[in-house]
């Protein structure tokens with residue numbers, strides 16, 4: 218069983234239509250620890266020792282957030298800046314995170330086709346998330362492709378939010394039960410372009 222940590226950040230959770238039910242589903246998934254960073258640290262007074270202790274106790278770290286201005290909401294950056302300290306996460310003696318898996322679980326307003334070099338965003342989502350990938354690698358972690366929910370704004374209109382939430386919960390359950398092919402997921406552009414291909418069968 219993998220110990221899964223979801224670090225969640227949404228600056229306007231009261232207006233959220235997609236992340237709010239997805240985060241609730243994560244909270245309801247056995248084996249997943251959920252931290253709402255804006256709720257825990259409304260003044261950005263991040264308790265570094267507490268966060269580092271939580272990290273030590275988990276195998277998979279998910280940064281869960283909407284994409285805001287091609288990036289993560291500010292508290293994720295603050296958390297990274299403060300918690301991933303020299304001597305803890307990197308540097309000669311900074312090996313606390315070695316071998317852990319990290320990825321972004323991100324919702325985007327733009328449809329999938331917009332996240333290509335020729336699309337409206339001029340880049341793949343994974344390319345835009347490169348600072349997270351490089352940070353994870355510098356901290357000796359295994360970064361895998363983002364779990365991307367595209368076209369988030371249209372999901373509600375199409376009554377597709379519940380399908381999205383069910384798919385996410387299914388994925389998290391597989392993650393907890395060590396049924397995700399991390400080697401394959403490491404090189405993919407997203408996990409969600411072909412989600413089932415990363416999930417091994419229950420008896421597989």
Ligand SMILES: Cc1cc2nc3c(=O)[nH]c(=O)nc-3n(C[C@H](O)[C@H](O)[C@H](O)COP(=O)(O)O)c2cc1C
Pocket residue numbers: 227232233234235236237283284285286287288324325326327369370
């Ligand atoms: C301030 C702000 C910035 C945004 N920037 C982006 C962006 O860069 N790319 C994108 O695809 N969507 C962007 N969006 C759309 C959000 O990602 C989208 O509304 C969100 O993922 C939907 O999830 P929610 O219902 O949980 O809020 C932005 C939305 C806001 C409010």
